[in-house]
Every structure is written in C-alpha cells, then in structure tokens.
Amino acid sequence: MTRLTKAAAAVAATAAIALLASACTGQNSSSANDDATKDVTITFWHGWSAPNELKAINDNVARFERAHPNIHVKVQANITDDKINQALRAGGSQAPDVVSSFTTDNVGKFCSSGAFTDLAPFLSRDRIDPAATFPKPMLEYTQYQGKRCTLPLLGDAYGLYYNKKEFAAAGISAPPKTLSEFQQDAVKLTKTSGNSYRQLGFMPDFHGYESTPGHLAAQWGVKYFDANGKSQVAQDPGFAAMFSWQQQMVKALGGFDKLEKYRNTFGDEFGAKNPLHTGQVAMGIDGEWRLGMARDAGMNDLGVAPFPVPDDQASTYGKGYLSGTVIGIASNSARKNAAWELVKFMTTDTDAVVSFANAIHNVPSTLAALKSPKLDPDPGFRTFIDIAQNPASTTTPASINGGAYQVTLQDFGYAYESGKVKDLQAGLRGVDSQVDKDIAQAR
C-alpha cells in the first residue's frame, strides 16, 4: 500500500514532466518544393474572433480562392500565440501552413528559432521589394537580425482618445500637443468624489490597460538596444524621462494608491464597460480599434488625436507607437509555395489590404493601400493612418526571446510607480542587466 502510494505520488508529480518531454519532438524543413499550380488545401490560423473581423477575413480568403481556384484554404480563427507555438513545434497534418499573430514582439523568437520560414527567397522570386511595398516601421517589426520571416498584415497605431463633451465642459478647446499641456488638461478634467473620483482626467498607472511603459516610451523616441544588441534603457535618457513624467502624473492626479483603487472599478478593456466608454476617464492612450468599439458601445463623444509629445520634442508631434499583426509560413509546412500565394495576396494585394483595413478599422500595411482612395475617409481613422505614416513613429524591436525584455521593463515600472523602488537610475541599470542575462540564456 505504502509503496504503491509512493509510486502513484511520483507519477502524478511528474505528469507535467512527461508531457514536457514528450512534446519535444518537432522537426522542420526549410525547403519549398510543392507545386502551387496543383489542387491543394492549406490551413490558415489567425487570432481574430469578433463577427465583423471573421466576416472580413473570410471575405478576403474567398477572394483569394476565386483568384486561385486550385488552392483551398481551411481557416481556423481565434488562435493565440501559445497555440501557435505548440502547433509549430509539433507539426503534423493538422498543423497550420500559414500563421498570423497579433504579438509582434514574438517575431524575434519565430525567426531565430526557425519556426517560421524565411520569406526572402519568395519575395525575391516574385520581385517584391519590401522597402518599396511596406512602411518602414512595419518592416522593422516583421524581421529579426536581417531574417524576414513574417510580413505585416495590417497595423495598429496608438493615439490619444479624449471625451469631447468633457473637454467642452472644462473649457479645453483642442487636444493637448505637449505633455505639460496634457498634464494640465488631465488635472482640469479630474473630478474627485470623497476618497475616489467621479471622473479621472487620465489613468497614468502602468496597469491602466494600454498605458504601458512600451507604449508611452515611444513618445520619447527611445532605443532599447545598442549596436551590439545590449540593453540600453539606462543610457537612453528617454526612459528615465518617461518614468519621471509618469510619476509626476501619478502625484498630480491623486497618488498611486488612490488611482489603483479607482482602476479596480474599471470594466474589461475589450468590453462595453471600458472606462473611456463609461466616462470614468476623460482621456486615454489606445489603438485605432477603440473607435469602432466605442461606437458599438454607444459612446459617440470620443475624439482622437496623436498622443502628446515631450515639450522639448514638440516638433515631432504626430508620432506614436506602432504595432500590428504579422503573417508567416510555418517552417514545417509541406505546402510552402501554395502558402506563399496566400501570404502574398493577403499582404500585398492593395484591394485585399484596403477592404480588410476598412472592415476591421486597422491601419493598412502597404504604401499603396495607405494612399488608396478606397480607404475609409472617417477623420478619426485617418488620424491613425497619419500616425502610422509619421517617420518619427516607432515600435518595440524584435528580440530573440520575444517580449521578455518588455516584461522586465514593465515589472520595473510597477515597482517604481508603487514606490517599492526609489532609485530610478539604479533600477534601469538593473533592467539592462536582467535583459542581457535573459538574452544570453536564449542564445
């Protein structure tokens, strides 16, 4: 009885280990020797899930199938990066041929590990010049150390959302352009109620949904890594300036504890009760998708503008943080040439890109689509298109271990805003040290 129980306990304790070890069997091949003119079915995984998004992507796939009658596409929606990681490793007949991901931070991991096929030979074969086809920031986040294993499939741009009705009531005539104007407006728009708020001008806490260190730091035009690939957040003055500004905002708006308590009353970020929809906050940083979501939730008073810039960089007003969806071909796909036809259509066919962008209110990802007259003329949407085209707009660079360096920076941000860490420079040096250790481990 005792021995049996011990054995059972040991088996139970190592169940996870068994799964882990047995999962380590993936193999991949980089050759593309299938005939894309023959009848073939490919599998396409993507992460969109809302009905309008699904309709838009299915319409695009249907257009592709009409243009390529021999290639049939099996579409799998609502896929997360974790599922992609597992499928790419496992391979097999059910694994995807074409994969798209919302997490641009993972491109470094996808490229360096060989999980995604290098697209350079396909681009070269079809005489597609990436530099002449895609906007520069989008080209950056879709490659890692010169290896282009993904292409942009629509993009996201981040800007300022503000409540027009509250602006008028507070006597603010235009959205702020510099961060000092922004702070004044945020204070003016804040209405306290006892120990809490009736309305907050802006939620500066790093957990305030999209007000993350990475999104805010883009306004300072920061560079995360030096020429040797070493983390340089302590050397780049933009990071220290961003953290100091955020701390100043936290103090000006009532202090960390009070703000955190108020933050806990917010509804889901992607639900109808987002604080920008309910009026709990009067200004927020968010992506272009918020426009449609706010209207769907019955909030029609939101105005949009580029997010303000530091006072000493006022001339760069109009820039913002950029991100987007990426698409690539699984390296273990046996139908790479057929898969490439779909990737090429989705990412470079101007009509396909424009109609998809209009349908889901994302930023188009080709230079031709950005200039297309068929693009939605909605002024709010156009604001984000301008941010995406601004040469000073930036993104977070791809890294060999995905977004681990951003998680480290975020963790420091949480510790600093809560007062747990007092010494900013020492903290940033600690971030550099940790990021470098994590990257050394991943190599």
Add this chain to the structure above:
Amino acid sequence: MSTAVHPLLRAKRRKAALRTLAFLSPWIVGFSAFFVYPLLSTLYFSFTHYDGFAAPTWTGGKNWTYVFRDYPLFWPALRNTLWLVVVMVTLRVVFGLGIGLLITKIKTGAGLFRTAFYLPYLAPPVAATMAFVFLLNPGTGPVNHVLGGIGIPAPGWFTDPGWSKPALTVLALWGIGDLMVIFMAALLDVPREQYEAAELDGAGPWHRFRYVTLPNISPIVMFAVVTGVIQTMQYYTQPLVAGKVASGIIGNSGQQFEPGYPDRSTLTLPQLVYNLGFQRFDYGAACVVALVLFVLAMAFTALLMRRRGGLISAED
C-alpha cells in the same frame, strides 16, 4: 563453502522468475515509458539548449545557473508554492475534516448540506476563478460592498500582493467537496463501540475526537495531505487565471503578459515551466524547474510518509 543447486531446481526458479516478470511486464512497460523515460529526458534536456526546433546542444550547467541565479521569477514562484503547500493544504485538510464532521452529526437535511458543499467542487476551475475575481473585486465586488457596509476594512484580494494568496486559499476552501466526501466516508467507518467505550470512561467530545476519531482516520488524513501537497505543487490554472483577470490584461491583443499579478504574488512553479518551455522556447530551463518540482514533491511525500508511519492506521 558453496552448495551446488540441482539443475532441475535452478530451471524451476528461472521459470518462476520469468513468469513473475511476464505478469509484471505491463506495469514495467508503462512505468518505463511514462515515468522513467520522461524523467531521464527531462534530466538530459536540463543540461542542453533546446528550443524545440533545432537539435538540443549540450550546455552543461548553464540552465541551472540561470534558473537559480539569474531568473528573477524562480525564487518568488518557489516561495509562493511553498506558502500554498503549507497554508492551503493545512487549511483544506482542517476545513474538509471539519465539514465532514459537521455533516456526519447532522440528523436532518444532511443530504442537502452534503450536496451544497460538494457542488462547488464540480465547477470548472477557470469559471470558478473568474467568478471569485468578480466577487472579490475591491472596487465593484459584492463581498467588499458587504464588508464595507458592516464597517470591516475591505481587502484588495486579487489586486493586493498581501491578499492574493489568501484569496486563492478561500477559493480552494470553497471547492472542498472532494475532501469532505473522503472524510465523511472515513468518519462513518469508525467503529461505534470505540466511542461508547470512551464515553463510559468519561471522555468528552475533544478526547473522543483526539483518541478515537483521529487514530482511526489518520491514514485518510495522511492521504489528504500527500495528495494535497502534490496537487498544490502542480497548482496552475487558478493562480494564472486570477492573475490575468485581475490585472485586466487578457493576453490576446499583442500585449505582454505579466506573470504572477499582483507583484508576482500568484506566481507558482508550474507557471514557470509553461512560461519558459512553451512561451520562451527554452526547454532546458523549463526542465530545470520541472525537476525542482519533482524533487520537492518527492521530498515532501517522503518526509510525511516517514514521520507519520505512512498510510497505516493506528489499528494496523
């Protein structure tokens, strides 16, 4: 001095040994394939750099050094896991036994109470955790509303590093149905005559519990503790979901997921195995954490079995 064994006897012994081996072979095959092989593989991978795509390359103790010295999430996760093993397992056993005792004493409506206490155990862990995060939301949750109404300071629950593990413990106690049923069966199995004899000797309720009930059900208590320790070592879904939902970052919009919100207080070792192995493609380091879990589970189990005489009751 040796004595020669008769060839017939030797053949008979060999035949018996082969027969034994044949009968044992299904277990040997299963144990080797699902325990020994994964364990040895995990040990091997822990000394390699392996991302699941390229072949593993030998890196010596690099992964071990990284996990123990340079990986900032390891020690908080280990501390949290040990906290949960000590506090949550203890409270679950005490609470499960207490509820079992109460229900076995109830004369009327025992079925109703039994069902009421058992039902939460059947709730899917993700749904139950999300419901608890909603109920315990410090700003909008009904629990803090009630606490505030009666003048009790309302905790931050899943948003406060000091309260997140107690909140997980409350969730675990809510789903106590499994232990309650096991303890009820054990309590009903204690011979009535022992209680009668103790009563004749003047034993009160505490002494009857201490000297009659507890010795009789001690193997079941040990079973509950050992399985509780192993389950808690594998505690993954509830802290992960609680941390994600409470942080407001659901993780499918391209945002970076913050492990262990708030302030790493809900981080457990199995989450690290997943984070390293399946999100960072670093199987080597993930295998180190898996081995730490294995060693800890074995050590706790061995310690408990040795100290309490295993699963043998006082009678045996």
